[in-house]
Each structure stands twice: as structure tokens, then as C-alpha cells.
Amino acid sequence: MEQDHETVDRVPSRRVRVYGREFDADTYAVRDFLSRSVVQFDWVPLRDDDQAMTVTGVRLDDARLPIVTFPDGTRLVAPALRDIADRLGWIHAARRSEYDLSIYGAGPAGLSAAVYAASEGLNVVLLERDAVGGQAGSSSLIENYLGFPEGVPGAELAERAREQAIRFGAELLVMREGVRGVFHDNRIHADLADGGHVVARANICATGVAWRRLGLPREDELLGCGVYYGAGTGEADGCVGEQVFVVGGANSAGQAAMNLARSAAHVTMLVRGASLAATMSEYLSSRIAAAPNISVETGTRVTGLLGDTRLAAIEVTDGRDSASERPASRLFICIGGEPDTNWAAETPMVRDRLGYLVTGPDLDDVPGSLTQWAPTRRPFYLETSVPGSFAAGDVRAGSVKRVAAAVGEGAMAVTFVHRHLATSD
Numbered sequence: 001m002e003q004d005h006e007t008v009d010r011v012p013s014r015r016v017r018v019y020g021r022e023f024d025a026d027t028y029a030v031r032d033f034l035s036r037s038v039v040q041f042d043w044v045p046l047r048d049d050d051q052a053m054t055v056t057g058v059r060l061d062d063a064r065l066p067i068v069t070f071p072d073g074t075r076l077v078a079p080a081l082r083d084i085a086d087r088l089g090w091i092h093a094a095r096r097s098e099y100d101l102s103i104y105g106a107g108p109a110g111l112s113a114a115v116y117a118a119s120e121g122l123n124v125v126l127l128e129r130d131a132v133g134g135q136a137g138s139s140s141l142i143e144n145y146l147g148f149p150e151g152v153p154g155a156e157l158a159e160r161a162r163e164q165a166i167r168f169g170a171e172l173l174v175m176r177e178g179v180r181g182v183f184h185d186n187r188i189h190a191d192l193a194d195g196g197h198v199v200a201r202a203n204i205c206a207t208g209v210a211w212r213r214l215g216l217p218r219e220d221e222l223l224g225c226g227v228y229y230g231a232g233t234g235e236a237d238g239c240v241g242e243q244v245f246v247v248g249g250a251n252s253a254g255q256a257a258m259n260l261a262r263s264a265a266h267v268t269m270l271v272r273g274a275s276l277a278a279t280m281s282e283y284l285s286s287r288i289a290a291a292p293n294i295s296v297e298t299g300t301r302v303t304g305l306l307g308d309t310r311l312a313a314i315e316v317t318d319g320r321d322s323a324s325e326r327p328a329s330r331l332f333i334c335i336g337g338e339p340d341t342n343w344a345a346e347t348p349m350v351r352d353r354l355g356y357l358v359t360g361p362d363l364d365d366v367p368g369s370l371t372q373w374a375p376t377r378r379p380f381y382l383e384t385s386v387p388g389s390f391a392a393g394d395v396r397a398g399s400v401k402r403v404a405a406a407v408g409e410g411a412m413a414v415t416f417v418h419r420h421l422a423t424s425d
């Protein structure tokens with residue numbers, strides 16, 4: 001998808017082209033967004049002033065970097081991701097004043113719900129605050145999803161699902177974040193971060209989880225400058241000959257290690273637990289054990305990040321609390337995620353102590369959870385403590401954190417949406 005394009009090319013490219021500093025958070029955000037959105041693009045790393053001036057007309061320290069050019073000759077200077085999405089023709093206003101169903105989050109659960117809802121004749125709008133695909137979109141190769149014996153890159157799976165949802169008539173609004181929901185008149189009235197407003201008779205919250213951080217000093221500063229959350233699918237090609245580190249012991253960390261080992265000289269996995277067995281699928285841990293250039297250090301934690309403008313070293317602390325400094329050009333943090341459901345605090349929606357949305361029979365275990373529940377029926381299986389408001393996928397308390405489970409819950413939630421709509425006006 002991404003090509004390293006080093007030669008100066010004065011002929012406008014037929015593809016999107018990104019010019020920027022190699023270790024730069026803004027440039028990384030642009031490349032990561034384009035990769036996850038399955039946009040074919042050329043990447044032109046700028047390594048010194050002469051090259052930067054020749055290729056772009058600005059110096060390496062210029063605030064106008066990164067520069068993104070488009071096949072029609074348009075040039076965006078230091079663009080926000082929304083500007084890029086807009087230029088690609090992805091930003092639209094909502095077509096309706098009211099929908100049967102609004103879905104928040106276009107990861108596997110939201111995409112699946114959109115496909116089933118639209119194919120079954122509901123007016124459905126799918127809102128995504130970032131790139132389509134969610135966590136799955138950042139996976140280099142999903143190997144355990146039914147029907148793909150050779151595995152499928154997560155971004156490709158998401159792109160297929162996006163096409164399928166659109167083909168059935170679902171409306172997709174990207175770069176739109178739901179920030180507040182109010183429930184009245186048997187409807188959800190949602191406010192969006194950009195000032196928009198969406199009304200629907202039912203809704204599915206499929207907002208998944210966001211990357212958990214290490215919580216170390218300098219983590220924000222070094223993000224995109226040697227520190228990355230997730231598998232860094234677009235970064236593997238840049239790691240040729242490097243010693244890189246992956247933190248985490250679950251499947252996402254295992255995939256990251258396998259992907260990076262294709263180009264890096266050596267990948268070290270830093271795992272807090274005593275082994276990979278409890279946290280990683282067997283097929284993946286055996287491949288890691290067999291890979292000649294991957295080593296696994298258990299009982300270890302990253303306790304420091306060092307470097308001026310980019311990561312140079314990490315501090316690793318072992319089980320006996322002994323800390324050592326290790327040279328590191330890149331660190332990939334894959335330590336799971338946490339739900340971003342603070343908006344629900346202003347609603348009667350019940351969350352567990354970690355912020356996951358509680359649904360269906362699980363609400364019975366939470367004293368007082370249904371004090372504001374009006375219908376005579378009990379909540380449906382994936383329904384929250386607000387009638388007509390459902391949760392599917394990773395954001396739901398007790399969900400299985402897998403693509404197949406999210407896809408299944410998205411589809412299942414639509415069945416309950418039909419039942420809810422049949423009894424409400």
C-alpha cells in the first residue's frame with residue numbers, strides 16, 4: 001500500500017503522496033490514517049534540508065510539514081486528518097434529520113451492524129471518529145477470522161465491510177465523534193464533536209476500546225517519534241536492520257512482533273507475565289518461539305523512555321526490580337485498551353467499574369440499574385439500561401475481545417433493534 005519514494009519527481013503523482021520528517025508525530029498520524037483507510041500512497045521521507053528544499057521547497061524544521069499532495073495537484077500543508085478526509089471526498093453532512101438506527105464506531109461490530117441493518121431495510125447512519133476499521137484496521141494479519149485461511153490484513157477486511165455496508169445503503173459519516181447523548185421521545189439525540197446533531201429511534205454503541213498507554217513521562221512527546229501504539233502496520237518497512245521492542249503479551253503484540261520481524265534485525269517482546277501461554281493464541285506463540293530474530297523477555301516492564309527528539313533507549317525493569325537501559329530505535333506498545341465511555345456518565349446507562357457498558361441479563365447483577373427503565377419488558381440481551389440503546393463488541397461488559405465476536409454481536413444487536421422498533425413509535 002505504502003511505497004518508499006525517494007527520487008525527486010516533478011511530475012504530479014497519480015497517487016496521494018506524503019512528504020515529511022521520518023520521526024515526526026504529525027507525519028506518522030497522516031501515514032497511519034492513510035494506511036488504515038486503505039488509501040494507496042507514496043511516502044517521501046525527508047532526511048536533510050537539501051532534500052527537503054529540493055522536493056518540497058521548505059526546510060526540514062518548517063512547521064508547514066508534512067505536505068500531502070493529491071493526484072489533481074492539490075497540496076495540503078500540515079493538514080489535520082479531517083482536511084485529508086475532506087479532500088478525499090469522505091466528509092458529508094447527514095442526509096436525514098432522523099434515522100431508524102444510529103451506530104457509533106465503525107470497527108468490526110459497527111460495520112457488521114450497518115451491513116445487517118441496511119440490508120434489512122432500516123435507515124441507518126454509521127458514525128466514526130477516525131478511520132474505518134477500529135482496532136482490527138490496525139492489525140497486519142488477522143488469521144483466525146472465519147473464511148480467510150491465509151489470513152486477511154485488518155484494513156482490507158474493514159474496507160470490504162465498508163463497501164458492503166454502503167452498497168446496502170448505509171450512510172457513513174467519518175471523522176465524526178459522538179460526544180453526548182440525550183434520550184427522550186423514544187429517541188437518542190446525539191451531539192457530535194464538530195457541532196453536528198444526529199437523531200435516531202435506536203442506537204448501537206460499538207465504540208470498542210482505545211489503546212492503553214504506559215503512563216510514562218515523555219510518552220506523548222515521543223509518540224510517532226519512535227513510540228507507537230499498536231502493531232504499527234505501516235512502520236515495518238522502515239525498521240530494516242533495527243533492534244525494536246514490542247511491549248505486551250497478547251495476540252496484538254504477537255502479530256506486531258511477527259510483522260516487524262520481517263524487516264527488523266531483531267524484535268524483543270517485553271512481557272509482564274510469566275509466559276505467553278495465558279494471553280496469546282497457541283498458533284501465534286509457537287510461531288514466535290520458532291522465529292530466529294524474535295526473543296521474549298517475561299517478567300519485565302518498560303519503566304522509562306529516553307531520547308531528545310526521537311526515541312534512543314528504553315529503561316527495562318525485571319522481576320527483581322533491577323532496571324537497565326537498552327538502546328531502542330522503536331517501541332510498539334500493545335498492552336490492550338480501555339473503553340472511552342465517559343460521555344455515558346451523564347446518562348442512565350450503567351457501566352462496570354472499568355467503564356464497559358453493561359447489557360441484558362448482566363444488568364440484574366447491578367443494584368438499581370433499572371430504576372429509570374420504563375418498558376414492561378426486560379432489557380434485550382445486548383440492550384443497555386436505556387431502552388433502544390444497545391452495545392456491541394469490545395465496549396460491552398463481558399464481551400469476547402475478538403473480531404468474530406464483535407461481528408456477531410453487531411449482527412445480533414440489529415435483531416433486537418427490530419424488536420425494539422416494533423414496540424416503540
Ligand SMILES: Cc1cc2nc3c(=O)[nH]c(=O)nc-3n(C[C@H](O)[C@H](O)[C@H](O)COP(=O)(O)OP(=O)(O)OC[C@H]3O[C@@H](n4cnc5c(N)ncnc54)[C@H](O)[C@@H]3O)c2cc1C
Nearest residue numbers: 105107108109129134135178208209252393394401402403
Ligand atoms: C493490533 C490488533 C490485532 C488484533 N488481532 C486480532 C486477531 O487476529 N483476531 C481477532 O479475533 N481479534 C484481533 N484483535 C481484536 C479485535 O480487533 C477487536 O476485538 C475488534 O476490533 C473489536 O471490534 P469493535 O468494533 O468492538 O471495536 P473497535 O475495533 O475498537 O472499533 C471501535 C471504533 O469506534 C470508534 N469510536 C470510538 N469512540 C467513538 C465515538 N465517540 N464516536 C464515533 N466513533 C467512535 C473508534 O475510532 C473505532 O474505529 C486485534 C486487535 C488489535 C489492536
